[in-house]
Amino acid sequence: MSSNEELVRQKDEADGKVGDLQRELEGERTKAVEEKGRLQRELEAERVQAVAEKEILKKELKAEKAKAASERAALQKELDEERAKAASKRVAYPDLCVTAVEQFKGSTEFQTAVDAAVARNLAGQESGGTGPSRTTAGGWVDEVGEQYGSGFFLGCGEYLEVVEEESEDLTRQIETHHYLTRLNQDFIQCGVYDTDDSHSRLIGVEYIITDRIFETLPPDEQKLWHCHAYEIKSGLWVNPQVPELVLKPELENLTKAYGKFWCTWQVDRGKFPLGPPSLMMSPQPMNLGKVRPHLVEKRDWKYRISVDDLKMSRVEIEEPEWINPQADYWKQHGKGFVVLIEPIEMKKMAPFS
Incomplete structure (x- = not known):
């Protein structure tokens, strides 16, 4: 190829x-x-x-x-x-x-009580005294209540029901019943019981003072007190069987007041008042300070009231312009207070020896 x-x-x-x-x-x-x-x-x-x-x-x-x-x-x-x-x-x-x-008003006892209250009021004014307050339920209502007895005017500045919380353990919440005695316009003392029936037990004492007196206390003392504003505005503070219209002037004053409550008998922990007293705090709308709903429901059912209606009726009650931050100390610092029992040496010399 x-x-x-x-x-x-x-x-x-x-x-x-x-x-x-x-x-x-x-x-x-x-x-x-x-x-x-x-x-x-x-x-x-x-x-x-x-x-x-x-x-x-x-x-x-x-x-x-x-x-x-x-x-x-x-x-x-x-x-x-x-x-x-x-x-x-x-x-x-x-x-x-x-x-x-x-x-x-048609009863003889009622008229007698009113006449006695008016007479004491006039006598107080004539002697230079101020007489009963016209702005609080502790005025003529208390005067008449003393004469008439504890039935008709029992709730008018005399009795209240509220839930309290232990300072060292806010989850421990108890129903309390306060019986109030007004010592003067700045100071109320309360015997506190666990129920409002004939078998109630005295479980402690609460003192209530005005904001004017509270501001004079030392800072360390102020830490032991709580403000009542939230209790009242939220409907947790209740005077059973008393119309809100009657209570409103008193509640307006008490929103600015402070309380110190010592619980001497933890009835939910024993049949007798054992151990040191516990400092109690008032409920608050935060963290552990919130009241357990079933406690409020139980109270509302018992007294045939509504916490929502109470809140609504108290909308016009003004919040305090100033709440001292030392009160409700745990809110700012997360710390409570507890009483500790310690043995100490006794004084061996009598003051008259």
Whole structure:
């Protein structure tokens, strides 16, 4: 075979290989175009699906907004009804008081008590005294109450029920019943019992002072006291069977007052008053200071009252402009106080020897 024939043969083989490569390349191009088309169709389908899902989500969101608006409207209507109901009750309080007075004013004992109270008031003014306060339930109401007995006017500045908490363990919450004695316009002392029935046990004593007196106490002493503002505003402080209208002037004063309560008998821990006394604190709307709901529900059921109604009736009672931060010390510092019993050497010399 001549060299020319060899070259022709090699050229034909090369041309054949090039043709094969071109056909293979064309096939790959066709496949690529088809794949591209398929991917574009899938992308378009996904876009269509995404648009459809977006529309569905828009409709669901719109429906949820409409539902929420409807629920808000229903809640607002219910709130307005409750407010109207509370307002109606507040308006009715004067009628309740008038009815109560009308019921008892015809009795000889009541008239005698009123006459005696007025006579003492006039005598006090003539002798230079101030007489009973006109702004508190501890004024003429207490005067009449002393004469008439503990029945009709028992609650008017004389008795209250509230939940107290132990300083060293705020989770220990107890129902307490205070029987108040006003020593003067700045100072009240309370015998505290575990119930209000004939089998009640004396479990401690609480002293209540005005903010004016509290501000004169040493800082270390102030740490042992608590403010009554939250107890009163939240409806936890209650004088059973006494209309809020009668109590309001007294409560307005007591929101600014401070108390120190020593519990000498932990009746939930033993049948006898054992160990040192415990310092008690008032409930607060934070952390462990919150009162357990079942205690409030139990009280409301017992006295046929509503903590929500009490809150509503006390909305207009103003918060104190200043609450000394030393009071309710645990709120700022997270520390309570406990009494420890330690033996010490006795004085062996009598003062008269």
